[in-house]
Amino acid sequence: MNKNIKTRKADQPLLEFRNITVIKGDNKKVLDSVSITINAGENLAILGPNGAGKSSFIKTIAREYYPLQCDNDVSFKVLGQDRWNIFDLRFLFGIVSNDLQHTFTRDITGLETVLSGFFGSVGLYKERLTRSMKRKAAEIIGFLELSHLKDRRINEMSSGEARRFLIGRALVHDPRALILDEPTNSLDLHALYKFSNILRKIAKAGVNIILVTQNIQDIIPEIDRVILMKKGKFLEDGPKGRILNGKNIKKLFGVPVEIKTKDGYYYALRA
Ligand SMILES: Nc1ncnc2c1ncn2[C@@H]1O[C@H](COP(=O)(O)OP(=O)(O)OP(=O)(O)O)[C@@H](O)[C@H]1O
Numbered sequence: 001m002n003k004n005i006k007t008r009k010a011d012q013p014l015l016e017f018r019n020i021t022v023i024k025g026d027n028k029k030v031l032d033s034v035s036i037t038i039n040a041g042e043n044l045a046i047l048g049p050n051g052a053g054k055s056s057f058i059k060t061i062a063r064e065y066y067p068l069q070c071d072n073d074v075s076f077k078v079l080g081q082d083r084w085n086i087f088d089l090r091f092l093f094g095i096v097s098n099d100l101q102h103t104f105t106r107d108i109t110g111l112e113t114v115l116s117g118f119f120g121s122v123g124l125y126k127e128r129l130t131r132s133m134k135r136k137a138a139e140i141i142g143f144l145e146l147s148h149l150k151d152r153r154i155n156e157m158s159s160g161e162a163r164r165f166l167i168g169r170a171l172v173h174d175p176r177a178l179i180l181d182e183p184t185n186s187l188d189l190h191a192l193y194k195f196s197n198i199l200r201k202i203a204k205a206g207v208n209i210i211l212v213t214q215n216i217q218d219i220i221p222e223i224d225r226v227i228l229m230k231k232g233k234f235l236e237d238g239p240k241g242r243i244l245n246g247k248n249i250k251k252l253f254g255v256p257v258e259i260k261t262k263d264g265y266y267y268a269l270r271a
Helices: 054-061 085-094 098-103 110-119 131-143 159-171 189-204 246-253
Strands: 015-024 028-038 044-046 075-078 093-096 176-181 208-214 227-232 233-239 257-262 265-270
Touching: 015 054, 015 085, 028 093, 028 233, 054 098, 054 208, 054 227, 085 093, 093 098, 098 159, 110 131, 110 159, 131 159, 159 176, 159 189, 189 208, 189 233, 227 246, 233 246
Parallel strands: 044 208, 044 227, 093 176, 176 208
Antiparallel strands: 015 028, 015 075, 227 233, 257 265
């Protein structure tokens, strides 16, 4: 993978949110006074049950959702800056969500999917492709072990394959962090293992991973920090070994579990 894709040093935190509250629908606090600092170079997971507010948190990073500004002590900064051009911000964070995947239903090949990342479009129209764009897309596709599928239409791929192409699309801009929203949804065991290995490869190449999930076993060994989220709030935030215990997981999902670890992965077994 291109050296540029490695983490670039930043003297500011990648993201600094303080007291972020987002209200949606019928006065529902989808985020309730959330505070978090993410430093450059950190890999983290946000773990929580359905409806915890995980996707809303990602939408707030992407500025699809905006926080209330009722309090002076609200911070909504990315790389030390409050104001952002929305496109710059979305290229800074490579966001791959199930919503995005649902927009890729047309006859777009894997290669076109990745190339469309340069334009923030869904597939290619009359965009001018440069040689360096083509070179970079081929490099990323090779890195993600997808070369054999590059000419296949995305709507004729398995969920796992399509998702990897969407990750490729997000990587064309050398994002500071790759934000993945429930990336293992609908993957079978084989696809899950494959996906996990590819994610580890991306993290080892120096791309920071922000993984949002409801499955403990999605947390790859390269992720050290875990945040537990429920009802729009962050309940716990810290090193994985301290946070992932039976008591916390019961608090989160309401079921008694025993936590086991193997080869750097964590598993919740019914207690
Ligand atoms: N635009 C919106 N309008 C109304 N309610 C919303 C909106 N966005 C989110 N919500 C509500 O906020 C809560 C949190 O939703 P969100 O999708 O962020 O949770 P989640 O943790 O990602 O859940 P899941 O794991 O099921 O995807 C849910 O109750 C959801 O219905």
